[in-house]
Amino acid sequence: MQGVAIIGAGQTRYGDFPDLGVKELFAQAYFEMLRSVDRGLDPGMIQAAYIGCLSAGGGFQLGQLAPLLMGHVGLPGVNAVRVENACASGGYALFNAACAVASGKFDLVLAAGVEKMRDVSSSKGRYWLGVSGDTEYERLAGSTFAGIYALMAARYMHQYGLKREHLSMVAVKNHRHAVNNPKAQFRREITIDQALKGAPVAYPFNVWDCSPTSDGAAAVLLCSAKMAANFTDRPVYLRGFGAASDYLAIHDRDSITGLAATRKAAAEAYRQAGVSPREIDFAEVHDCFTIAEILAYADLGFCEEGRAHHLLEEGVTQLGGRLPVNVSGGLKAKGHPIGATGCGMACEIFRQLRGEASEPSRQVKNARLALSHNVGGSGGTAAVFIYQGGGQ
Amino acid sequence: MGAHISIPMYRRTVPQRYRLAGQRCTACGRVNFPPKAVCRYCRTGTGFDSVRLSGRGTVYSYTVIAGGGAPPEFSEEARCKGSYPVVLVELEEGPRIIAQLVDPPEEGITVGMKVEAVFRRIYEEEGVIRYGFKFRPV
Amino acid sequence: MAKSVVSYGSYIPFLRIRREEYISALGSCGADIKEKAVMDIDEDTVTMAVEAASDALAGVDPARVGVLALASANFPYGEKFIAGTLVEALGLSGSVLTSHHGGSALAGSEAFLAALGLLDQTDREYALVIVSDAPQASPSSGLDHGFGAAACAFVLARDGSGLEFEGACSRAGEFMGLRYRTAGETGVRDIGVGAYSSMAYNETVSASLSGILEKMGRIPGHYRCLVMPQADVRADTALAKKMGFGEDQTRDGLVYNLVGDAGCCTPFLGLCRALESAGTGEKILVCTYGAGSGSHSMSFCLNGPLPASPRPVGSLLEKKRQIGYIHYLKLKRII
Ligand SMILES: [Zn+2]
Numbered sequence: 001m002q003g004v005a006i007i008g009a010g011q012t013r014y015g016d017f018p019d020l021g022v023k024e025l026f027a028q029a030y031f032e033m034l035r036s037v038d039r040g041l042d043p044g045m046i047q048a049a050y051i052g053c054l055s056a057g058g059g060f061q062l063g064q065l066a067p068l069l070m071g072h073v074g075l076p077g078v079n080a081v082r083v084e085n086a087c088a089s090g091g092y093a094l095f096n097a098a099c100a101v102a103s104g105k106f107d108l109v110l111a112a113g114v115e116k117m118r119d120v121s122s123s124k125g126r127y128w129l130g131v132s133g134d135t136e137y138e139r140l141a142g143s144t145f146a147g148i149y150a151l152m153a154a155r156y157m158h159q160y161g162l163k164r165e166h167l168s169m170v171a172v173k174n175h176r177h178a179v180n181n182p183k184a185q186f187r188r189e190i191t192i193d194q195a196l197k198g199a200p201v202a203y204p205f206n207v208w209d210c211s212p213t214s215d216g217a218a219a220v221l222l223c224s225a226k227m228a229a230n231f232t233d234r235p236v237y238l239r240g241f242g243a244a245s246d247y248l249a250i251h252d253r254d255s256i257t258g259l260a261a262t263r264k265a266a267a268e269a270y271r272q273a274g275v276s277p278r279e280i281d282f283a284e285v286h287d288c289f290t291i292a293e294i295l296a297y298a299d300l301g302f303c304e305e306g307r308a309h310h311l312l313e314e315g316v317t318q319l320g321g322r323l324p325v326n327v328s329g330g331l332k333a334k335g336h337p338i339g340a341t342g343c344g345m346a347c348e349i350f351r352q353l354r355g356e357a358s359e360p361s362r363q364v365k366n367a368r369l370a371l372s373h374n375v376g377g378s379g380g381t382a383a384v385f386i387y388q389g390g391g392q
Numbered sequence: 393m394g395a396h397i398s399i400p401m402y403r404r405t406v407p408q409r410y411r412l413a414g415q416r417c418t419a420c421g422r423v424n425f426p427p428k429a430v431c432r433y434c435r436t437g438t439g440f441d442s443v444r445l446s447g448r449g450t451v452y453s454y455t456v457i458a459g460g461g462a463p464p465e466f467s468e469e470a471r472c473k474g475s476y477p478v479v480l481v482e483l484e485e486g487p488r489i490i491a492q493l494v495d496p497p498e499e500g501i502t503v504g505m506k507v508e509a510v511f512r513r514i515y516e517e518e519g520v521i522r523y524g525f526k527f528r529p530v
Numbered sequence: 531m532a533k534s535v536v537s538y539g540s541y542i543p544f545l546r547i548r549r550e551e552y553i554s555a556l557g558s559c560g561a562d563i564k565e566k567a568v569m570d571i572d573e574d575t576v577t578m579a580v581e582a583a584s585d586a587l588a589g590v591d592p593a594r595v596g597v598l599a600l601a602s603a604n605f606p607y608g609e610k611f612i613a614g615t616l617v618e619a620l621g622l623s624g625s626v627l628t629s630h631h632g633g634s635a636l637a638g639s640e641a642f643l644a645a646l647g648l649l650d651q652t653d654r655e656y657a658l659v660i661v662s663d664a665p666q667a668s669p670s671s672g673l674d675h676g677f678g679a680a681a682c683a684f685v686l687a688r689d690g691s692g693l694e695f696e697g698a699c700s701r702a703g704e705f706m707g708l709r710y711r712t713a714g715e716t717g718v719r720d721i722g723v724g725a726y727s728s729m730a731y732n733e734t735v736s737a738s739l740s741g742i743l744e745k746m747g748r749i750p751g752h753y754r755c756l757v758m759p760q761a762d763v764r765a766d767t768a769l770a771k772k773m774g775f776g777e778d779q780t781r782d783g784l785v786y787n788l789v790g791d792a793g794c795c796t797p798f799l800g801l802c803r804a805l806e807s808a809g810t811g812e813k814i815l816v817c818t819y820g821a822g823s824g825s826h827s828m829s830f831c832l833n834g835p836l837p838a839s840p841r842p843v844g845s846l847l848e849k850k851r852q853i854g855y856i857h858y859l860k861l862k863r864i865i
Contacts, residue, residue, distance in 0.1 A: 123464045127396065135397060136405060137426060140514055140524060141490040142457060142466040143478045150455035151480050151490070158453070158503040200475070203456040251480060251488040252432060256453065410619040444621060472571040472860040494570065495544045495851070511580040511619050512572040521606055523577065523615060 001102045003225025005235035006387070008037040009350040011218035011343070014335025015185040016118050020215065022053070022061065023072040026114045029217035029340075030073050033110075036350075037221065038232035043073070046221070047106040049080040050096045052089030052113035053339035054132065069114065078110075084339075086132035087288060089113060090218065091342025091374025091383035095243045097222050098385075107224040113344070114217035115337035125213055132377040134249035143202075146210055146289060148250050148378040150202040153291035156257045157204065160306035162294065164204055168195035169312040170290040171208045171332055177319055178329025180359040183344075185214050185335030209290040211330075216337030218344035233390075236353045239275070239369075240386040242268025248380040257306070259379035262299035266373070266384045270301070273369075273386040277301030280323060280386070281367035282352065284345035286375040287330040296373055297325075300384070324364055327352065342374035342383060353389025396465055402522055409524035412447055412509060414487065415440035425487040432487075447509025447525070449483040454493070454501045465515040477501055481527055492526040506530040533646055533686055535693035535830075536656075539585025539839050540682040540802040541578050542789055542846040543567045547858050552675055555855035561676030562763055566790025568853065569664055569679045571861055574606040578681035579662035580619045585840045586658065586683035592621045595685070596652025601631040601641035601661045603793050608714075616660065627652055631794075635709070635761060636820030638663070638794035639828060642684070643698055649688050657686040663793030667717040669864055673709075674717075676761075678790020682798045691834030693805065693814070699741035702824045705730035709761075709821035720821075727821075731765050734823040739773055742815065742827035750774040754812035757783030757800040759819035761791050782807055783816075788847050794818070801830075803843040808832050 010032025012025050020028075034041060051066045061068055066080035083093040090113030097111035117125065129145050138148060156162050172195050178184035190208065198206030228235040244264030247253050253260065270276065277300060285300065287293035297308035302323060311317050317325035328334045328348040331341060349370045357363035364370075370387045405426070407413035414425035419437030425445060431437035456477045462470035469476060477493040479501065493501065494510060507527040514524040545568040552559035569578070579600065587595075598613050605612050613628035629644045631637040638661035645657040662681030667673035686695075707721040708730055720727070743749065750756070756775045758766035763786050770780050783800035785792075792799060797818050804814055814830045859865045 123467070126461070127464050136401075138490055139463065140397065140409075140522075141478050142462060142469070142476060142492050142514075143455070143490060144457060144461055144463060146461060147455045147457050147478050151453040151478070154455060155453035155480075155503070199460070200456070200458040201461045202458060202478075203454075205455075247432075249490070251490050256480070406618050410615070411621050468863075469571050472857075492572075494572065498851075510577075511584075512570075512577050513574060514572070521574070521576075523619070526572070 002104050004098050004101045004238040005223050005225045005228035006220055006238060006346065006350050007223045007228055007231040007235050008033045008041065008221040009219065009347040010036055011183055011340070011347045012216050013183045014214040014216035014337055017215045018118070022065070022114050022116050023069060025116065025215060025217035026069045026112065027073050029112065029219040033219040033221055038234065039230070041231060043075060045108050046075060046078055046110050047108050048100055049078050049110040049112065050083050050093040051080065052083045052093035052342060053115060054084055054086055054089055085376040085381040087286070087336070087338050088342055088374045088376030088381045088383055089339040090344065092243060092381070094220060094342055094346055094385065095241055095383045098238050098241045101222050101224050107227050109222045110219060111222060111343055112217065112219040113340035113342060115339040116215050117213040117337060118215045137249055137251065145378070146202040146205055149289040149291050150205050151250060152256045152295065153204050156291060156294070159257055162309050164196065165192065166294065166309040166312055167204065167209050167290040168192055170287060170293045171195045173318050174287060174326050174330040174332040177327050177362065178333030180362045181329050181334060182358050184329040184333055185212055186329070186333045205289060211288045211332050211336040214335035214337040216335060216340045216344065218340045218347050220343050220346045220350070234354050235390070236350050237388045238385060239388045240269035240271070240273030241383070242266060242272065243381065243383040244268070245381050246379055248377070250378055258295055258299050259375060259382060261379050261382035262296060262373060262375065262384065265382045266300050269384040269386050275369060275386060279369050280371045281369050282324040282327060282364045283371040283373065284328060284330070284348055285325055285373040287326060287332050288336060288375070290332070292375065293325065293330065300371065300373060319362065319364070327362055327364055345372035345374060346385065349387050353387060396517070399518070399520055410511065412445035412525060414443050414445050414485065416443045423485040423487060425483065425489060445483055445485050449481040449507055451501060451503055451505040451507060452480045452482045452488055453503060454479045465517060469515070479507065479527055481507055494526050494528050497529050532694050533649060533688060534690045534695065534833065535684045535836070536687045536690040537586050537589060537685045537837050538683060538802055538805065539582045539588070540680065540799055540841065540843050540846060541581035542680050543569045543573055543578065544849060544851055545570055545853050546850045547853055547855070551855045551858070559675050560672030561790070562787065563676055563790055564787045566676065566678035567680055568858060568861055575602040575604050575662040575664055575681070576606055576612060576615055578679065579616060579660045579683070582662065582681040583616065583620055583658060583660050583683040586685050587620060588840050589837055590656060590685050593623055594654050595622050595626060595656045595658050596654030597627045597645050597648040597657035598622060599629040599631065599641040599645035599648065599657065599659045601637035601794050602663045603632050603634055603637055604664050604666060605632060634820030634822055634824065635759065635794045636818055636824045636826060638798050639818040639826035642828065643826065645686055646695060649686060655688050659684045659686060661795045661798045663795040665718060665791060665793040669859060669862055673720060676791045678792045680789050680792035680795045680799045682795060682802050692836045694831045694833045696829040696831055697742065697745055698826055698828045699738050699745050700824070700826050701734050701737035701741065703734060705821070705823040708823065728765060730821070730823045731762065731819065732769060734825045735759065735769060735817060735819050736773060738825035738827040739817055742829050746829050750779070752813055753779060753815050754808060755782050755804045755814045756780050757797050757804055757814065757816045759817055760784070760786040760796040760800060761819060763787070785843065799843065802839065805836060806842050806844060810834060
């Protein structure tokens with residue numbers, strides 16, 4: 001296996017872009033990625049592209065999206081494929097790209113993701129958002145995507161004494177983090193009072209517990225470690241990457257107070273990287289709903305199961321804490337354009353580890369090791385990555 | 393908007409939806425519901441006997457879907473009820489299953505609450521009524 | 531031994547609306563009810579049928595059921611083979627003989643009588659009769675005020691101890707304009723001519739009732755209980771009295787004031803309620819009436835103990851939640 005490095009990364013802002021389609025969004029992220037390659041890159045050198053997209057929000061291009069997008073940016077001949085694992089589509093694009101480089105088959109591979117979710121009515125949006133779970137049983141129970149995570153939250157509250165306030169603490173923290181992130185969809189703080197009093201969505205969740213629907217795209221360029229020096233002196237190494245699945249339906253899982261897919265993917269990523277959770281300096285985790293971030297703390301080894309809310313109480317995971325989580329704002333405030341999310345996390349980490357956070361106030365200081373975590377649906381799939389920077 | 397779940401697809405699961413038809417693994421004896429090709433418990437058994445579940449169980453977890461957020465197929469029900477509970481039930485034969493809860497107690501739903509399966513309309517699409525199980529407090 | 535009911539079950543929806551809700555919303559209530567049962571948004575006559583039949587089948591092997599007779603004037607489909615849903619939901623044999631009855635409030639007794647006959651056409655020992663109804667009328671018409679919902683089911687055995695069927699008498703005649711609905715309409719209408727309506731009822735029902743007494747060679751005093759049709763309890767009471775039945779004989783089978791007019795199901799729900807207090811050897815008359823007009827009277831004798839229903843009518847009457855008139859209109863898909 002050869003080492004894998006990230007040599008460039010770019011993303012659009014996440015949010016509402018009624019005048020931009022998937023092609024335009026993808027192109028924006030792609031060109032920003034190209035500009036970020038320190039010594040420049042001849043795009044013709046890119047050998048393969050893995051592009052994450054659920055085509056939710058209305059099914060624009062369900063077949064052969066990847067060649068469409070690559071053709072749009074002048075690379076019609078590149079081996080390109082769409083990757084779909086719901087909300088983890090971007091993470092799996094990155095995972096597949098990393099495997100392709102690690103295998104030695106390719107040296108320069110694009111991992112990208114794009115989603116256009118804001119073009120459809122809210123009722124059609126809800127219709128589409130339900131397609132990534134177990135449609136035959138979860139959906140027919142009248143449940144929504146939020147409803148499935150809500151079942152996990154209610155069980156966690158019952159089992160571990162999690163309070164409604166803890167859920168809101170995640171929302172407040174991530175909104176605060178997003179304030180200075182120019183790529184974030186929501187750049188405003190919310191108070192704990194606001195976060196507690198949002199309109200109900202699915203008990204125990206209110207609107208502030210839920211990530212938004214977003215338009216957006218992200219692109220990351222992976223390079224074999226041996227060739228990385230041709231393009232930059234400051235690559236970010238992908239030291240470990242793991243991905244795993246679980247039963248798609250919540251009722252088939254042994255435990256619902258954690259995601260087995262995350263645990264398995266994390267174990268593999270840590271093993272490959274040869275690092276322990278304690279060594280991670282900051283993390284971008286999948287907080288599609290506030291409970292998801294809380295579950296991730298234990299699943300990623302940051303604490304023991306059932307102890308996650310204590311990290312929030314102690315401020316461990318806020319910017320300035322011992323292990324800042326979601327300094328970008330997370331899915332909650334940065335936004336969640338499904339297919340783009342996993343690559344957008346890598347983009348944030350690439351910049352942070354190179355000391356290039358857009359605002360000094362949101363730069364994680366002295367970070368060397370970072371982790372990203374991307375979940376498909378309610379945990380049917382998960383991908384975990386461990387990054388190492390060369391110092392800032 | 394077309395049907396979310398096609399009628400032939402729905403019909404294929406009628407034994408499960410109408411009368412909780414599960415399968416008992418001939419290798420390990422445990423009960424799978426919904427049915428699997430390979431036993432969910434021993435992960436090797438592929439032979440099964442058909443077994444009808446009692447429908448009795450306890451609430452393992454629950455949520456209440458707010459009216460505005462319900463899937464479009466359920467919007468009529470949501471409009472009428474304002475919101476509706478969805479429960480994850482641990483059936484007495486072992487498997488867990490997700491479904492709506494009808495006639496929720498006024499004092500609120502609790503984890504561990506005893507429930508039984510009932511036969512109800514799930515939703516109507518293309519003028520076709522989709523029947524299936526829900527749960528009700530005992 | 532003769533053909534007998536060997537088990538039964540009943541179902542009343544959980545939701546109720548009180549007479550006072552009508553009065554506060556509309557100024558008056560056109561029905562002589564205290565409260566009535568209302569189906570929830572996810573209920574219909576098929577789901578109620580499954581509820582009642584599941585209880586009736588509690589101690590019965592479904593594979594031994596050879597006949598399925600269904601009755602409702604308000605099946606959820608105007609055209610569709612409904613028994614298939616019940617066969618799957620109840621786990622009955624696919625080779626069961628089926629029979630559907632609708633069209634009027636006489637459907638219940640028609641199904642019951644048909645099942646008795648069909649039992650002779652099967653080798654299996656049981657027939658299942660399910661009577662489930664929820665009459666509908668526009669809430670703007672007074673007819674709606676009394677319309678409730680309920681279901682009951684009976685397992686009949688060719689030979690068995692329980693409620694033995696002794697005989698039936700029928701009356702049929704032409705009285706158009708009373709409780710009718712043209713094809714495609716969802717609610718019933720009535721020309722609302724009181725004297726005409728009374729005449730139709732009295733002529734039809736008294737003919738079937740006096741017919742059964744004559745056929746059985748009995749007088750009203752031989753019966754522990756008379757269950758009347760209960761679409762118009764005042765008319766029922768007057769007629770029963772006129773024919774020589776006392777209030778103590780009609781009381782046990784009364785369900786209308788708490789359930790409403792559950793169409794073809796009401797007299798059978800009344801029978802279930804009466805069975806809860808009847809003793810071995812006692813006789814029960816059940817009388818049905820379908821406007822338009824027809825009536826059946828059926829004579830039964832309790833020749834042995836019946837298994838108690840898992841949910842007695844008494845407990846179903848107590849298990850309830852009251853709703854307001856706005857909620858009621860939502861359930862009727864008006865708003
Ligand atoms: Zn097994």
